Amino acid sequence: MGITKLADLIRSDAPNAVSYKDIGDYTGNGGLNLLFHVGDVGFLLHSPLTGLFFRTLTFLEHDIKPVFVFDGKPPVEKTPVLERRAEAAGWSSPKRTGEGPHDSAFQAPGDAEAQCARLVRDGVVDAVASEDMDTLPFGANVLIRQLNAKKDRYVETLVDLCILLGCDYCDKIPGLGPKRALTLIQKHRTIENVVLHINRQTHPVPLLWKYKEARKIFLDKTETPVTNLVWRELDEEAVVDFLCHTKHVREERIRHRMKTFHEHRENRREERKKEKAEGHMRQTRMDNFFRVTRKRGQVRRKLLHMKKNKKKTKQFNLKIML
DNA sequence: ACTCTGACTCAAGACGTT
DNA sequence: TTGAGTCAGAGT
């Protein structure tokens, strides 16, 4: 679990920091947007895999190029869990829990989350959507965008706040919840200072508190192992082969989706050509996106976070927090 | 009065047809 | 299973 309370805090104390955008608003800007996903290898072993296929095409149709990172952990012991989840989703549990395409999947060394953050930070990708793609991405998939250069200070502040809110890497100060944490951090900036100003009776600092280690994990600036991602076009035959022949998905379904995908793409191509012919680059929706984002004047954090959010049916929303 | 916590509940994917 | 949302009760 990530820092769940952060979502609450943002909702209550910085509602303006969130704006909702349709996924379509990213389309048509030259198709250069990258979006980023974290997944579990286990998902490739089971039925939701089909969903992954469909969703990926939806991304592509919006000029979003997804990058998938899978946790390197062996899914073996997790299998029962995944099966149960699959059942909960209304599917019969798959019989073949064999081997997924590990070799074709990119596995992140160490913590995938951290890896993702690094890729964003280094500008390799634009944004991160974390957690399964199956369940709704949420709190943990809030990942950071545009924390370059001078803004690092704010990142540090945010990190300290998150540690106070409670993260996976160290204890928190009991009795110190979101409200007080925010207030204290705003006032004192760092955990060290906060600690000096709290009532140690009512809010005892954990013994051997390893918040510095946690901080280090968050702020870790070391290597970005995967620097050069290579974009490969969709290989229809390979997909069909894997999904249909190996996983026994009905081929017609896949082909059909693939067909609409190509049609969609063709339409867009012509549209773009037509626009170009007209000569005038009219305001793209992307411009609007930035304008909206920037116009938040007094925001508490000069960070840009992105959050992917899914709505009932097929519409995707993006939350952008400044 | 405000804040924190824990215990509880609830839902949960994508497509196509009707 | 997970995570989100709500509520009651204890704590400040």
Added chain:
DNA sequence: AACGTCC
């Protein structure tokens, strides 16, 4: 919008 199917 609701529902059944997907495997």
